[in-house]
């Protein structure tokens with residue numbers, strides 16, 4: 001790989017004797033890894049655990065594997081896994097992932113939250129927000145709303161709202177050079193300064209949304225000090241109530257440049273790609289009376305309510321907690337305690353339960369991914385061969401003694417949507433956009 005000349009010179013100045021090892025690391029392959037998903041009921045053991053990590057493993061998982069398609073694993077390189085590990089939300093928190101697509105940090109945050117509290121997972125790009133929705137649905141969490149807003153748009157609604165904000169900022173991407181050599185093409189000597197301006201703009205909005213006493217995690221996948229330590233210094237000067245918390249240096253992380261509390265990850269020291277990470281605690285006193293925001297409301301017609309209840313009674317063994325809302329003919333379950341989101345562009349309004357069709361209700365693929373096998377009355381387990389037939393969009397023939405109706409599809413114990421059985425033929429409801437041949 002040919003690195004930009006200015007990038008090499010900058011890092012020789014910054015790293016001195018270490019620069020040779022750092023620059024040599026670009027001739028080695030990028031490190032692959034994944035996390036397992038604790039929200040899935042059927043777990044499996046995997047080799048090569050990442051040290052000091054709850055769910056991380058080195059290695060590659062195919063996008064066509066059962067583990068990936070059922071959401072049991074999420075591919076994410078090891079350095080990127082340290083961001084949500086430091087953020088480590090407690091159960092019940094209100095959390096914002098401000099720049100979230102494709103969803104690495106979001107799904108990791110959801111692993112800690114264990115379907116409690118609220119995660120707003122935001123992505124400004126519409127195209128990327130669709131990928132984020134797919135990844136969130138596959139992960140199977142029920143406490144997340146995916147928004148497609150600018151940070152400014154979100155800040156109008158969520159003033160002083162979040163206990164924890166993660167900003168994995170758009171950056172010059174130097175840490176991705178090995179994984180994605182195209183990132184090298186976008187890079188120029190001025191790029192870090194341009195990115196730093198944008199990062200400060202986004203952080204200003206983040207600070208409007210942080211509740212007094214909350215925490216902020218700021219990360220980039222670049223090494224330029226302009227986007228890292230300089231942004232942290234600016235933040236501390238602009239918001240004197242923020243305090244920098246020390247990040248524990250695990251697995252070869254090092255302190256920042258003249259800033260020991262933050263963490264830098266370099267491929268010649270840490271087995272992974274490039275990452276920078278800073279952790280802040282807000283020291284403003286918590287107000288005695290929480291601010292009142294107009295709450296989100298349910299908007300189902302009595303007929304829709306009845307259709308959903310009939311479906312739930314016939315098929316589910318759990319009562320879903322949350323607020324039911326319809327958008328057009330689509331039914332969603334929002335996490336409890338959200339404000340009214342009418343002014344926000346939504347990509348996924350909580351857990352997608354299904355679609356109202358004239359006089360009936362059809363369950364969503366997302367619902368069948370989120371429910372555990374013991375939360376559903378009727379299920380059908382697919383063999384590996386059946387799985388391949390199903391994901392390619394074909395129907396399956398099953399035991400004709402089974403009653404007609406909806407069945408959760410199970411593969412290796414985890415849900416893969418619902419399918420309708422009609423006289424021994426299992427109709428295919430695997431979403432068209434996700435189908436593949438293996």
Ligand code: SAM
Pocket residue numbers: 098099100101102103104105106123124125128150151168169170171198202221
């Ligand atoms: N956190 C993600 C993950 O772990 O999968 C990766 C996020 S990526 C480093 C940064 C994201 O910031 C991109 O998805 C990009 O579309 C988004 N972005 C770009 N400009 C932005 C802006 N002005 N405000 C907020 N987000 C922006």
